[in-house]
Amino acid sequence: xxxxxxxxxxxxxxxxxxxxxxxxxxRYVDMVKRCMREDAAFGVVLIREGNxxxxxxxxxxxxxxxxxDFDQLPDGFLGLSCVGQQRFRILGRSKxxxxxxxxxxxxxxxxxxxxxxxxxxxxxxxxxxxLPQLGGVYADIVMRLADAAWVGHRLAEILPIPLFEKxxxxxxxxxxxxxxxxxxxx
Numbered sequence: 001x002x003x004x005x006x007x008x009x010x011x012x013x014x015x016x017x018x019x020x021x022x023x024x025x026x027r028y029v030d031m032v033k034r035c036m037r038e039d040a041a042f043g044v045v046l047i048r049e050g051n052x053x054x055x056x057x058x059x060x061x062x063x064x065x066x067x068x069d070f071d072q073l074p075d076g077f078l079g080l081s082c083v084g085q086q087r088f089r090i091l092g093r094s095k096x097x098x099x100x101x102x103x104x105x106x107x108x109x110x111x112x113x114x115x116x117x118x119x120x121x122x123x124x125x126x127x128x129x130x131l132p133q134l135g136g137v138y139a140d141i142v143m144r145l146a147d148a149a150w151v152g153h154r155l156a157e158i159l160p161i162p163l164f165e166k167x168x169x170x171x172x173x174x175x176x177x178x179x180x181x182x183x184x185x186x
Contacts, residue, residue, distance in 0.1 A: 001091060004064070005031045005042045006101040008056045012166035013044040013063040014153035015110070016144075018137035019082040022073060027100040029078060032067065041066045041085055043103055046167050058101075060090045061108070061171045081137070084153075086110060087170065111149040111175050120179045123186055124151050134158065148175035155182045 007028065013019050023029055035042055041064040050056030069081040092104035116124050124145040131138045131154065144150040156169040156178065172178045 017084040021080040023078040152178035
């Protein structure tokens with residue numbers, strides 16, 4: 001078990017997925033400073049009830065976010081570029097005096113690299129076409145179109161599906177099962 005800072009958001013972060021953030025709350029600015037100083041990541045968890053700036057109940061499975069770049073935004077806020085890493089499950093929760101949420105977590109075993117089955121080849125082709133058109137955070141992404149987990153994670157994050165459905169897809173441990181669930185939606 002490991003203790004990590006948690007960042008409750010109205011977003012589901014998938015492994016290897018991009019996450020741009022605007023940071024303005026003191027507790028999160030301090031968290032970012034600590035993560036940068038210690039070369040550490042923080043946990044992103046989807047809010048089940050509540051909101052980002054107030055009290056919030058979150059799901060138990062989230063994804064570690066590694067800061068890859070930062071800059072001062074024109075509005076004075078801190079801009080972060082992050083990338084999703086390993087998934088985790090929260091086993092215990094606490095809160096610092098400054099309001100920062102902490103989680104006692106266990107890491108979820110990374111999914112094995114598996115080939116995209118022929119029946120889902122069109123999903124990889126779809127990503128190959130769509131991701132470059134999205135630009136922004138996907139402009140320089142290294143595509144792993146033969147990896148079923150990578151294809152499933154990218155589709156789950158870009159398709160316009162409800163957040164609770166994205167969370168269900170994040171919690172799946174079988175990349176082929178995830179592609180089976182996504183195929184009718186793409």
